[in-house]
Amino acid sequence: MKLGVFTVLFSDKNVDDMLDHVAAQGIEAVELGTGGYPGDAHCKVDELLDSENKQKEFMKKIKQRGLMVSALSCHANPLHPQKQIAEEADILFDKTVRLAGKLGIPIVNTFSGCPGDHENAKYPNWPVAPWPHDFQEILKWQWEEKIIPYWKKKAILAEEHDVKIGLELHGGFSVHTPANLLRLREACGPAIGANLDPSHMWWQGIDPVESIKLLGRENAIHHFHAKDTIIDQPNMNKNGLTDMTPYTDMRNRSWYFRTVGFGHDTKVWADMISALRMYGYDYVVSIEHEDGLMSINEGFAKAVANLKPVMVKESVGEMWWA
Structure with missing residues (x-):
């Protein structure tokens, strides 16, 4: 297993300076944005x-x-109901897959996207309640008419270029839970998998270790992000988990992102690393920084320091004691 970083953190640096900086911190892999x-x-x-x-x-x-390079990442909404937005995301995704194939990079990370509620919609519609039944009708239309047909085509494209697709399970997009991901994977094939970010599991009330088990049993984890989350229970009691308070208003939010180790302790992160290995993921743990209480450099450095002791790098070998 290798320790990596999503280099969008250092967009103010040119490629050479960024590579020198992360290598000096003991990073072994980079995840690169393509747009x-x-x-x-x-x-x-x-x-x-x-x-x-x-x-x-x-x-x-x-x-x-x-x-x-652990992955190329082009997070966007290729299912956006506004055609120009969707087409830009779609073209970027196709180019990114082609480039990954040429460079021998095995993973392209993105979002599943989220459609509107009908062909002439203007904005995405993210149903999160089963009743009134209008929401079920929207969800059925989205999956049957937009989500599955689109990703079936993209799975074929990815396989043609020997690339896997890592969909980040992120609120606001159609694939945001292990169940959503496995539904899409069943419909579209094994090229579809998760770019699993535990920070988005925590705020949805999902235990990340259990999400690793659920997806790992199906070999459906293609990439892994390292980012933490803290739940502010008094604010959660007031606003609920689908809190629309701006990220910048951290004092009043139900939850917010933290750097690794500042939302959950080392034991929790060790449990996740162990679960990843238990279920066959022996690839990159890619640090992502979106902590509003720390600078990029400090948050990145602390994430590296907190992850290094729990990373498992050597192969198991023979169980001499068994």
Whole structure:
């Protein structure tokens, strides 16, 4: 298992400075944004697709520092009811898959997207209640007419380029729980899997260790994010888990993101790392920083320091005692 980072944190640095910085912190893998919400500060997909020489130079820079690329990430909403938004996300995803295939990067991370409630909708509609029955009708239409057909095509594209798709289980998008992910995977095939981020499990009331077990049994974890969450119970009592208080108003939110170790202690993170290994995930744990109480550099450094002691790196070998 390798310790990585989602380099969107360091979008103010050029590629060389970013790689030097993370390598100096003991990072072994980088997850690079190609556009969409993460931006493309360190991976210009169009430039790289058009030039084999640039592709070789790009990967050489990374390997020279003892690093690997865990994933290319293009988080966006390819199912957005506004066609221009959806088309931009769709084109970016296809380009990212093609580039990942050319560079030998096995994973492309993104969101599932969320459609509207009919063909002429203007905004996404995220049903989260089974009644009144209108919501069930919306959900049925979304899955049958939009979500499954779209991702069936993308799963085929990914397989053609020897790439797997890591969908981040994130509120506001159609695939946001282990059950959603497994439903889509059953419909579209094993190219679809999770980019599992425990921070989004906690605020939905899902135990991340149990989510690892549920998805791991199906070999459905393609990538893993390391980010923490804290629940403010008095605010949760007031606002509930689908809290619309802005992220910037942390004092009044039901929950908010923290750097690793500042929402849950080392034992909890050790349990997650152990569960990942138990269920066959031996890839990258990619640090993501969205902590409103810490600077990027401090949050990143503390996440590295808190994760290093619980990472399991060596192969098990033979159980000599059994």
